[in-house]
C-alpha cells in the first residue's frame with residue numbers, strides 16, 4: 660500500500676516520538692532528518708525492528724540530508740533546542756530561529772507542495788518565521804500549540820472533576836506560553852461548561868496548572884522538555900491534514916482580521932484538511948475573553964518584531 664509521505668525534521672524526543680506514532684498508526688511513511696550523524700538512521704532502524712511486533716505498514720527512514728525528503732506531503736519541524744529548567748520558551752528565540760531558517764529553506768526546496776507544521780519553540784514566533792522564510796501561502800504553514808495546551812487543560816479538568824477524559828472537551832487559545840488563554844466557559848466536562856461545574860477559584864487553579872503544565876514537566880525532567888503529549892498533538896493535526904478530515908483543532912495560524920487581530924500567528928480553532936488551513940471560523944468570545952486573546956497576540960507581535968530586527 661502506498662502511504663502519504665511525511666518528513667519529520669529533528670530526530671530528538673518530539674521528532675522521534677512523532678515519527679513512531681505516525682508509523683504505528685499507519686498514517687504515513689516517515690523520513691526522519693537530523694544534523695546528528697547516525698541519530699535519525701539509528702532511531703529509524705529501531706522503529707523498523709518493531710514492525711513485526713506492532714504490525715505497521717509504513718516505513719521510517721533516517722537521513723542527514725534532504726534528498727530523501729523530496730515530494731513530502733507534510734513536513735513537521737521539531738529541530739531546535741528544548742527548554743531547560745528555569746527557561747521560558749522565549750529564551751530559545753535566537754538559537755532556534757537560526758536553526759529553523761535553514762530547515763525551512765531546505766525542506767521547502769525539496770517539497771515545494773508540502774504543508775509545514777512547526778513544533779519548535781517559541782512556537783508562535785517560529786511559525787511566523789517559517790511562513791516568512793518559506794514564501795508559502797499562510798494556509799500551508801501551521802504551528803502546534805493549541806492542541807497541546809487544550810489537551811493539558813482537558814487532563815486537569817478530567818482529574819479535578821472525575822469526568823472520563825473522553826467526556827471532556829477543553830479549549831485553550833492564544834500564544835503557546837505564559838500568555839495562553841484557557842477558555843473555561845467553552846470547555847465542557849460531561850457536556851456542562853466548566854464554569855458551571857466548579858467554583859471560580861477551582862477553575863482558576865486548573866487554568867494555572869494548564870499554563871504551567873509544560874514548565875512542570877521541564878522541572879521534573881531536569882533535562883529537556885515535554886514530548887509525548889506534544890508528539891501526540893502534532894500527530895493529530897497531521898492526521899486531519901493527510902486524511903482531509905477537516906477537524907476543527909486549535910492551531911497556530913496566521914490571523915488576518917479574525918478577532919480584530921491581523922498579521923500574527925496565534926492558536927485559534929481552525930479547520931485542517933489536505934490543503935492545510937481550510938478555514939478559520941471566528942468563535943463568539945465575550946469582551947473579556949477577546950481582550951485576553953488580543954493581549955496574548957500583542958506578546959507574540961513583540962517577539963516577532965525582535966525577530967524582524969534580527970534580534
Ligand code: APR
Pocket residue numbers: 668669670671672673674692693694695698737738739740741742751755758761762778779780781883884885886889
Ligand atoms: N537540522 C536538523 N535537526 C536539528 C538541527 C538542524 N539544523 N539543529 C538541531 N537539530 C536536532 C538536534 O540534533 C536534536 O536531535 O533537533 C533535535 C531536537 O531534539 P531534542 O533536543 O530532543 O528536543 P525536543 O524535546 O525534541 O524538542 C524540539 O520542540 O517542543 C519543542 O521546545 C521544543 O524547540 C524544541 C523542539
